[in-house]
Amino acid sequence: AGWFFQxxxxxxxxxxxxxxxAERCALTGYLAYSVIITAFIYPVVVHWVWxxxxxxxxxxxxxSAILGGCVDFAGSGVV
Numbered sequence: 001a002g003w004f005f006q007x008x009x010x011x012x013x014x015x016x017x018x019x020x021x022a023e024r025c026a027l028t029g030y031l032a033y034s035v036i037i038t039a040f041i042y043p044v045v046v047h048w049v050w051x052x053x054x055x056x057x058x059x060x061x062x063x064s065a066i067l068g069g070c071v072d073f074a075g076s077g078v079v
Contacts, residue, residue, distance in 0.1 A: 010037075
């Protein structure tokens, strides 16, 4: 259930750039970018912020949050 909830956010993160690179790069370049951001970059950043033990989470109780963590309003900061 968690994977299906997170997939639209990962897809949104990949499509934000599509407007900026429209007709400026090859399709293979955009597909490679989409795979890299949705498979590697997005999950790591999401874990840092949205997981209660993440190093950027303001809900981190272990004291290892960087600068006290960040508050992400409606998920817009991560995406």
